[in-house]
Amino acid sequence: MDLSYTPEEQEFRARLREWLAKVLPGLPPKPSPDDWPGRRAYDLGWQRMLYDAGYAGLHWPADAGGRGATPTQHLIFLEETEKAGAPYVGANFVGLLHAGPTIAAEGSAEQRARWLPPVLRGEEVWCQGFSEPDAGSDLAALRTRARRDGDDYVVSGSKIWTSHAEVADWCELLVRTDPKAPKHRGISWLAMPMDAPGITVRPLRTLAGSTEFAEVFLDEVRVPVANRVGEEDDGWRVTMVTLSFERGTAFVGEVVACRRVLGELAREARKNGRWDDVPLRRRLGRLNAEFRALWRLTQWNVSESERSGGVPGVGGSVFKLSYSRARQDLYDAAADVLGPEALDLDSPWTLDRLSSLSYTIAAGTSQIQRNIVAERILGLPKGR
Numbered sequence: 001m002d003l004s005y006t007p008e009e010q011e012f013r014a015r016l017r018e019w020l021a022k023v024l025p026g027l028p029p030k031p032s033p034d035d036w037p038g039r040r041a042y043d044l045g046w047q048r049m050l051y052d053a054g055y056a057g058l059h060w061p062a063d064a065g066g067r068g069a070t071p072t073q074h075l076i077f078l079e080e081t082e083k084a085g086a087p088y089v090g091a092n093f094v095g096l097l098h099a100g101p102t103i104a105a106e107g108s109a110e111q112r113a114r115w116l117p118p119v120l121r122g123e124e125v126w127c128q129g130f131s132e133p134d135a136g137s138d139l140a141a142l143r144t145r146a147r148r149d150g151d152d153y154v155v156s157g158s159k160i161w162t163s164h165a166e167v168a169d170w171c172e173l174l175v176r177t178d179p180k181a182p183k184h185r186g187i188s189w190l191a192m193p194m195d196a197p198g199i200t201v202r203p204l205r206t207l208a209g210s211t212e213f214a215e216v217f218l219d220e221v222r223v224p225v226a227n228r229v230g231e232e233d234d235g236w237r238v239t240m241v242t243l244s245f246e247r248g249t250a251f252v253g254e255v256v257a258c259r260r261v262l263g264e265l266a267r268e269a270r271k272n273g274r275w276d277d278v279p280l281r282r283r284l285g286r287l288n289a290e291f292r293a294l295w296r297l298t299q300w301n302v303s304e305s306e307r308s309g310g311v312p313g314v315g316g317s318v319f320k321l322s323y324s325r326a327r328q329d330l331y332d333a334a335a336d337v338l339g340p341e342a343l344d345l346d347s348p349w350t351l352d353r354l355s356s357l358s359y360t361i362a363a364g365t366s367q368i369q370r371n372i373v374a375e376r377i378l379g380l381p382k383g384r
Contacts, residue, residue: 005072013076019053020084027087033210036091039041040125040167043090056120057096064104065116066184074205075299082256084122089253091164095119095126102189102242107229114169115191129216130161130239139174140183140236144218146175146190152222153177158215163214165201166216168194173223178233187235191227191241198222216289239306255257255298258330261352265330269337283333290326294319 005013017323027046031038050056059074060066069077089096100119103111118124135141144157155175165171171192194201198221201210230238266284269275297319331353338349 004087009076013080014081016055016077017084019055020080020086022052023049023053024084030087036167036211036356039089043087043092044122044125046087047089047092047096049121051121053280056122057100057116060104060116060120062103062266064100065120066104071299076124078253079256082253082260085187089123091240092119092122092217094128094163094168095124095170095173098128098242099126099170099191103173103191103220103229105241106189110226111191111229124169125164125167126170126172126192127165127214127216128163129165129171129173131159133158133160133215134158139239140187141264142174142176144173144175145179146177146188146223146226148177149222153188153225153228155190155192155218155221155223158280160215161213162201162216163213165194165216166203166211170194171216174235174239177235179206181233184236186233188232189229189235189238190223191223191229192223193227196221196223255291255294255328258327259288259295261334262287262291262316262330265334265337274337274339277336280333280336283336285346287326287330287333290322292327294326297322357377 028042033039047056054067055077057064057066058069058077060068060069062068096119100116104114107115115124129144130139130142134141134145142157144155144335145161146153146155148154153175155173157175159173162171171194173190173192175188175190176186177188180186188217192199194223196217200217200219202215202217204213204215206213220265262284266275269277269280269284274280331349334349334353341349
């Protein structure tokens with residue numbers, strides 16, 4: 001991995017900085033966290049601005065509607081947009097970071113032409129229908145059933161922790177198409193329109209008070225067979241492609257955000273006198289080293305995905321495992337720096353601290369990641 005920048009990459013960074021400095025001051029105010037229609041409109045509006053400027057799907061292949069940028073250009077984009085305080089992908093994250101890349105890698109030409117351009121243009125939102133109430137971390141134990149009926153699947157079951165379901169147009173949905181097959185087989189990956197009859201969405205309120213997740217109940221929902229990505233009963237393999245994006249590259253921008261937060265903590269510690277606490281300074285220094293190492297690991301993972309055809313490898317599990325812990329450690333340190341302010345329920349620090357607790361569960365629990373690292377990287381035998 002070459003960590004230096006070419007003149008072309010430096011020029012790309014300069015153009016991006018210039019564009020961000022021009023457009024960010026003109027953005028409308030962010031809507032209330034509880035205003036989901038407003039948040040959807042805001043996030044889609046930003047995505048459209050990226051599209052019009054040529055930055056949408058920067059790292060997607062050119063034949064999928066992206067710019068086919070190099071891994072380094074992609075990282076420069078993430079680094080500069082986060083440093084500039086640009087909007088996050090928000091409600092677009094499943095389409096841009098999970099479903100879209102999966103369809104680009106596994107979908108037919110017709111599927112790519114139908115679903116990818118609206119994601120890039122900021123016209124459609126996706127949600128993720130993977131987890132189920134009785135499956136937990138054992139995703140392959142899903143029970144949502146899809147029965148073939150002519151040119152449709154008839155889907156019944158339920159999903160939970162379905163991100164942005166209340167404002168989504170489409171759902172990347174895992175279903176069991178062969179109930180007699182072993183649990184890692186007999187699964188299919190479908191694109192389900194969220195306006196289909198038989199779908200009920202019930203928002204869930206998190207510990208932080210937000211409702212970005214929902215329960216989704218499916219009662220004889222008809223989904224065209226043409227909406228299946230990959231072969232029937234081959235959905236577990238397709239799912240591994242989705243999860244490799246989710247764990248390998250979807251958190252990239254958040255590493256930059258954590259490094260920014262760490263800098264803010266150091267400045268606050270200097271202002272309020274906590275900087276004189278030697279153990280605290282040592283703790284912040286260790287976190288700085290950890291996030292710098294995670295950024296290098298991110299660069300390696302993105303470069304590796306480019307060599308493997310655009311799909312991240314199992315190194316994403318190493319990143320996810322380390323990042324989840326480091327993020328929690330960061331906000332533990334924030335409590336030491338801020339003192340009583342860290343308990344203020346109206347403080348963004350408090351909300352971020354509560355949110356950090358979910359990262360050892362989201363995108364695969366830390367226990368699952370340890371199993372993947374042990375079995376698929378270290379070659380250790382499976383546990384009993």
